Amino acid sequence: MILENFWLWQFLGRLHPLVVHFPIGLLVFAALLEIFTIGNYQSKLRPGINALILGGAISSLIAAVLGWQLAINDKITGELLEKHQLLGFISAAFSLVFLWIWNQVENKKRLDQIRLYRAALFITTISISITGHLGASLTHGEDYLTSTLPWNDSNPTYNPIEFNIASYESTGGVLSPEAELKLVGEVRMILAHNCYKCHSGAKIEGDLRLDSKELVFKGGESGPVILPGNPQKSELIRRINLPKNHKDVMPSKGNPLSKEEISLLNFWIEKGAPWPDGAAQPSIYRVAELAPRKPKLPKVSNGLNNPVDLWVNDYFTQKNLTWPTGIDDRTFLRRIYLDVIGLLPSPEELENFSNDTRPDKREIWIRELLERNDDYAMHWLTFWNDNLRNDYTGTGYITNGRYNITNWLYSSLKNNKPYDTFVKELLNPDESSKGFIEGIRWRGTVNASQRTEMQAAQNVGQVILGLNLKCASCHDSFISDWKLEEAYAFANIFADTTLEVSRCEQPTGQLASTKILWEELGEIDSLASRSEKLRQLSEKLVQPANGRMYRTIVNRIWKQMMGRGLVEPVDEMDNEPWSQDLLDWLAVEFVDNNYDLKELIYLIATSKIYQSASFGVKSPDLLVSDDYLFTGMTRRRLTAEQFSDAVSQIISPVFAKGELKYNPFQLAKNEEIQPEFARASLVANNSFLTALGRPNREIVSTSRDSQASLLQSLELSNGERLFTVLEKGAAEWSNQYLSGEVIAEEFYRKALLRKPNQKELKIAKEALGNRPDPEQIQDFFWAVLLLPEFQIIY
Template structure:
């Protein structure tokens, strides 16, 4: 008879566990046989089902025991033979045995119940790993208990901590499997569903009154149903993931059903398992969707109505998108007749919108606010005190339009300011990843010249897509070192970035798998990327090569056909010519929307990279795009027309929550109050107080270009220097990825940089010394600070407070404090 001492017991546990692993396939096969034998009775052998369902109960023991053991071990770090040692030993034993039992029961549960997919695999193997670690832990504990082996004690403690972490990870994935991947984050207020019932836009009463549905009505009805499926069900029930053997993304699979049979019974919603499941409470095990989100009453009513109507799904419906797709062709809406005192086309369209929304026009902003706004928006600079005085005194009725034209004629200041926007969008920079190793190419010379010369936008795009040496950096992308996933090869980068920046669409999802947020398919993304490739790309799905060679075609075949046998240069020339043709209304809607957003703070379509979304005024968007074409694709003329409009000159609107800007219920009332960009703030300090950046910090010098007239503003513009701590804190991106807009909300990092940053502090210190030499008297300095930074004289209470700090003959430190205090005022920081 074998004596069951500690070592033999450990050996026995290990043998039992590995036997369980070794025969797990046989257990599953046996379970399958039992299931097959019981199929006619539609039941599972009760004992296996009972044992499997004990898994959620059993799994809590190793979780609690092992984590508690690890916490107690931390208490005994100074004394391994602490009085808590017997308790820790008992907890480790209980946790290890519990882990083994939980794994056995979990294997049964996975086979019997409706679980599957990668999440199950991760949970299963982290659980098995935890059990193995637990056995290893018992071995270590047996060798260290009562001994003075310091090294062994350290190994045991590390193993215990690792085991506690492992059981926590396994528990997390188990919870994700049961409650959904977002079971923690879905409760947060900002994680609202992207699709809501108001997007259904369908009148079921009207459908009911029609009796027999025409094919057109059937297509419309099933289109709305498929939209609900796409936004709520495809993540688990499409070709990318098939849970419970059920797919809802095509007609054939939807009616075929899943492992439990058909889920749709045409003509009888009450007996359809799909309807039963979507009506279950969100915490019910069989509820659909299973990610913790429930369908709205309207969505449930829609699906039920569709099924009761016989679940019509005409073959023609397969050609109808379940996502909104914006029209590709240009559209020329008829301009309404002028009314009131409005004579600008933009204002006539906005007036029509205001009437629909029952919004009244407000008085335009005063001259001071207008002048500062157009200076910052058009040039990124601020007016001088003399310019404020001259403009306010100017009595000409068209002085605002004349000033806009005057600023747009300052070619170099204009180009330097807009260089920031296009550097972000085209991920062009002066230093950074790839430049030294020739894995990335700068396009700054070409970009600056194009902006300064106001190159027509169609030519601008053509030279980006079919580039020469100076403009090739955008589509060449970044050649990352080492292995990169398939969606980040340079050809796919080009497809994604051209899609995002030039066409306002998201191909990032579709470059890995069929998109969950649009109708774009993996094959379409690869076919578009193939245009940028010297050789034929091989399609990879989720970074796994499929062996299929990609086709070669433009995203919208109605724009033209790419010759798949042509070389890369020929394909790029074809692409450039096809995309810029007037028939591609999307291209021009995208750019006018971007310019509108830069000047107004919120696009007609939002986000500006998703042009399939509904604009708040389709007519205004379409008119701007076609007028842009009529004006010869002139960006300055587009900016001019927006800037002289009454809509642009409305008082700026405060937004309490930035999420409202992306909300479907957004209502336009005027430009949104914005925070200055990193470059605008830095240039404001340099212009008004003291230069922040030196000549040595300038990474790009426009004066080296052969131009007839140069800007002479007396300091180095922030747009021309490399990214640094100050600019980064204030929002400049690293430009390794495309960024078409920046967050306008203040952050803690910005507050810390503005209050404690070395670069700003040194600038204000040097500026204070210069101002002391120039002005000397405290009252003069106070007035000048307010006039220079805020464009006005201080109010009496402001003057009194400032003088109390400065005194009649202030020291530089006091002047520096005044600079700092005024710079942090919203009146300086924000664009009103």
């Protein structure tokens, strides 16, 4: 703007941190008070809530303007700032919309919009709170909040005292190539742990970045900060030696550098600031092995035979942990039905299972479930639709810029296609399977990191190889060692013509090479046609030598069955697993068993640890902490599809057959094999499924949040679809069963696979009466469906 450096704009911009906390506090307080007015909108709290809303929404708009001024005048840039700004403007827009809705309800007495007003209030509050968190990450570092949590106490750190300058000295004072590599590795470590918060791609202060050789020596807005061979005149050395309260001290936030760190940086510059070109610098990140490895199984002990249990027992012995108790038939049957086919067992099936006297009945029933091919395919379609970004409607389909792979995917699951073939057909597709690597052709201007070739590289990397290339698609990654040129070389395999490398959306003039991410897997002919490059990739990527690919799928299936991966997050396979031996053994066993996903599921499901008691966690963050201890299965909430199908089974169909976007039975001549209701995995996304956790599949989604959310609570409490289903089902049950007691007992049998206890039966009879009307039955249904016993897989 014209007055960009005018003192008043600078002053007002720096009021942003003060003003931004004001709307957060006001709107959070207003949202909390609003909860107490549910059922009584004209509460005595209403005037106070209105004052908080007006002040919070208006001040959020002011905060957005001041934040914009702050970024312009203080010359702060970076990815984290861009996210903060974007969400800030979105929050401001939410505030305007929310104020309009609030005005409709409060001043124009549109009481029919109260639900909309409350939803807008909570959404605006959450949006502003997240924006504030990103702002705090900008000023204090991205781990400012999480680093204080008790489970992060053991996060790996480096010890400056271990820096031994004397070890670098050699005859004539010249560093050997090995010493140079070690020295620059330790310098990078110091910069990463102390300087990246303000001087990397996430946040750039003073136009200075210290996360690559080129940018370190370029310097910032005041010129170079390093003069090789002259530490006394290097601005970097001057600033790190300043007193902590000095305005120019670096780092400006957090603890100052230790004497050992300062000495090492001084020594490095004195030696000419060596930074070898093209050398494999020591990584500050953990890098998992690529090659497969099959460790020798532990000896059989404690009557354990399943190999999974032998490894778990070995882990428990090392960690001095005790085995969890086993589960009863009811818990087991419900668990295995939901995990294998996504449906609840019927009371009759539970009775048959309980009366089955065969000693290996659990193994037999698991095998029979896996052979229910259509039910299996309909359930696992949800998992693969999320992973492969496959959906039935949405961005891209209107303009033919996206391709559906449902028919191919359903057929592959139903026929239990070997996983190596499955991946080969995704990477070297025909018309039926091309939708995954073709990505989405977005309308309008598309940035370089979202062109379809780069989408293919990112998605293949994430889903099939368990790595994140999104950061490296724009610049060298800050979370791994992957470089921009490597991401473009991989993306070039999916391109018709040679791609030009763009760094941070700026073309560099450099043409990309054509390579698989790991040279050990072989070469791709850069002069070949696209179809030939894809054929070569599909052959080389699925070879057994690619242990990473098979560890990735084994880890994903383990998480689906056990609630938490051997490695977390499942897209970061360089992270350390809680049992490297179990992960490696399962991956090689999977290959040796002809890449059979059903056999992998069977192996896990027949283990003692799968058939043992589950555990809840106080916070999902505990599942990804570095000191995580595996103690058994993690409890999971029913997915949106499992919940919908369960309600359809026991009450009334949630989705009509006319809502099916894919019907695997549409060619069947025998109408009797048609399913009784539309499975939720086969319908288009909608507000009900979204509220229960089904993701927007415009991006790959490899994990769903198993925690209950405010949106889910609102949908289950006030949503129209569930209300209609319960209303219809209650009317049917009212005609079928005459007694409230019979209704209570029968519904408990269908929903929870047990009879109500005396206390539950008494409460149900009081709620239903002798001859309940449909509305009473509807309320009873709703109360049971919201029980944790129904919503959680124990």
